[in-house]
Amino acid sequence: MPKSFPKKVDNLIIGAGITGLSLAHFLKKFNQDFIILESSKRIGGNINTVSKKGFTLENGPNTLLLDNKSIQALIEDFNISKNIIFPNEKAKNRFLIKNHILTPIPKNLTDFLKSNILSFSAKIRIFFEPFIKKHKKDTSVFNFIVKRFGKEFHDNLIVPFLNGIYAGDTKKMSIKFVLRKVWEMEQKNGSILKSIFLNKTNYQPKSFSFKNGLSDLLDCFKKELDKNIFLKIKVTSLTKKNNLNFVQINDGQEIQCKNIISTIPAHCLKDIITDQKIITCLKKIEYHPLNVLHFSLERNKIYSPIDGFGVLAKPSDKLSFLGILFNSRIFPHLSPKKYDLITVMVGGAKQKNILKKPKKEIEKRVISDIKKIINFEGKIVLLNQFSWKKGIPQYDMNFLNLSKSIKNFTQKNPGLFIIGNFLEGVSVSNCIKAGHKTAQLLCEKV
Numbered sequence: 001m002p003k004s005f006p007k008k009v010d011n012l013i014i015g016a017g018i019t020g021l022s023l024a025h026f027l028k029k030f031n032q033d034f035i036i037l038e039s040s041k042r043i044g045g046n047i048n049t050v051s052k053k054g055f056t057l058e059n060g061p062n063t064l065l066l067d068n069k070s071i072q073a074l075i076e077d078f079n080i081s082k083n084i085i086f087p088n089e090k091a092k093n094r095f096l097i098k099n100h101i102l103t104p105i106p107k108n109l110t111d112f113l114k115s116n117i118l119s120f121s122a123k124i125r126i127f128f129e130p131f132i133k134k135h136k137k138d139t140s141v142f143n144f145i146v147k148r149f150g151k152e153f154h155d156n157l158i159v160p161f162l163n164g165i166y167a168g169d170t171k172k173m174s175i176k177f178v179l180r181k182v183w184e185m186e187q188k189n190g191s192i193l194k195s196i197f198l199n200k201t202n203y204q205p206k207s208f209s210f211k212n213g214l215s216d217l218l219d220c221f222k223k224e225l226d227k228n229i230f231l232k233i234k235v236t237s238l239t240k241k242n243n244l245n246f247v248q249i250n251d252g253q254e255i256q257c258k259n260i261i262s263t264i265p266a267h268c269l270k271d272i273i274t275d276q277k278i279i280t281c282l283k284k285i286e287y288h289p290l291n292v293l294h295f296s297l298e299r300n301k302i303y304s305p306i307d308g309f310g311v312l313a314k315p316s317d318k319l320s321f322l323g324i325l326f327n328s329r330i331f332p333h334l335s336p337k338k339y340d341l342i343t344v345m346v347g348g349a350k351q352k353n354i355l356k357k358p359k360k361e362i363e364k365r366v367i368s369d370i371k372k373i374i375n376f377e378g379k380i381v382l383l384n385q386f387s388w389k390k391g392i393p394q395y396d397m398n399f400l401n402l403s404k405s406i407k408n409f410t411q412k413n414p415g416l417f418i419i420g421n422f423l424e425g426v427s428v429s430n431c432i433k434a435g436h437k438t439a440q441l442l443c444e445k446v
Contacts, residue, residue, distance in 0.1 A: 017045020022435030049215035067205035070436035093308030160312035167348025287390035393422035
């Protein structure tokens, strides 16, 4: 135990993932007292960058998104805007699979009408969307999209798109929380197409990375917060005595604090609280497993057109993966010039059985399926395979009840705050925003 380890602190943050780190940064900015306890030996949580043989590999999220003021403030505070690297222009190209052929996702109406992604009848069906009555209450993504656009649109476009984000089951996903903007479009204007027509801005937030991947951002946090972070410290329980909050840790010590802010996953949080109602709610949150595989190929021996962001698969393609990222076509600096780096995602709700196989068998099956859609010669070399046993939290039809229960629980327990990607959204930028917002709330309390 470090000698400087405090027995009393104003704000105790549990978890040094991106949410906890962002919260800590803004607390420091606001001159607040805090420490972070992290049970593992590293910071970053799902952000996990590895350098290998000249390649920069992301085991977790591959990019950040400039889509809110909090992430903009973070970049300004760290003075790293000059270090941002935006994607190659050709990364705007994205692909689906049609009969094992990479098929570009249309970028405009003319391309869409010419595309073979949907049948003629499915395309005509879309134009009836404005005449569909809007929903009166939350429903599943499956029910919502099929009602408004038809099943073929759902199966061929929405399923692969959401596979790339949640790796989940659209029949269980809440439209209100998974596709929040789409839900709001319908609720406001009664139609998605009408909303798109009325929105003249066509603004698209930019994705970006850094020279050494997302680890560059973690290095900024580490440099700033190192004295406040305590690694390999596991929180075992939370208690309240005489209206004071206490945190018990793995060696039996306890820390008194005004505020406890949990930023850890739901499946970890349930083990350190005693309220059975909340424990039951947290147990219901599904985390789907995911394996991330990184491969290198010789660039001059790839004959398929892979200049783009990546390719998304759907169940009817009968392939062993959810999607592929063409990393070095997005960010050329991530690999040596003569090679291409690709990342393959396997698992999720529909591919759990694949992940039960030995890693070598998964690798062999994935390589076999890559060859079905990408024409190349030479050896494909596995650089890395990383497993997330509990990868992506799911926003299912129970999410509204969950969020209400947690809100009621924290209101009854002053000084306790619960945030994280199972509540605030799964993207890195959502987590940064949640950390910023919570820091502001804590400062208002003071």
